[in-house]
Amino acid sequence: MDLFQEQTNRNFLPYDGTVHYHGPILSKSSADLYLNVLLKDIPWKNDEAIIFGKRIITKRKVAWFGDSDYEYTYSNTTKKALSWNKELSELKLIVEEISGNKFNSCLLNLYNNGQEGMAWHSDDEKSLGKNTVIASLSLGAERKFSFKHKSSGEQISLILEHGSLLIMKGETQTNWLHNLSKTKSVVNPRVNLTFRTIIS
């Protein structure tokens, strides 16, 4: 087994879940191309959440895509999925090939700069089922991504590079939270695609 394979196959989490960081899986030029097309063509909208009964509009923008016009409920709001476009279908195929997993939906996040991030959470909605596989493709600015164990509080972080793939599976969502920290030092946008499998 070569060094690259060893890195890829290593579980990034010390216990209670499985995370594989594949590093960049797209060439820089192809990652640049996808980033620019997605920034331009996706109908980005500020996300809506209802937290403690209050309607919140996030700074981060999102878009949902899926196999059919699925409805998703999370953060107490319901959204309808758009149908895959050319670029997203291509990226889905690449990610499915590498992960060995099929996905039927994708949540896209746009962080305009380091002032936008995502708070601690786990992707443990009922519609994803238990031990779901989530494949997260990053394009654009490098950002710090962290995991925090729900009972021990142990934290572990990595940098998500341009064109890179991170896969979360097994008991990761049950036992760990994750976040994307804010930072003043990042001034460029980042687009993140999280491929998911909705079961209901």
Ligand SMILES: O=C(O)CCC(=O)C(=O)O
């Ligand atoms: O932007 C990221 O890398 C994280 C996104 C995320 O955690 C989510 O969409 O659930």
Ligand SMILES: [Fe+2]
């Ligand atoms: Fe998440």
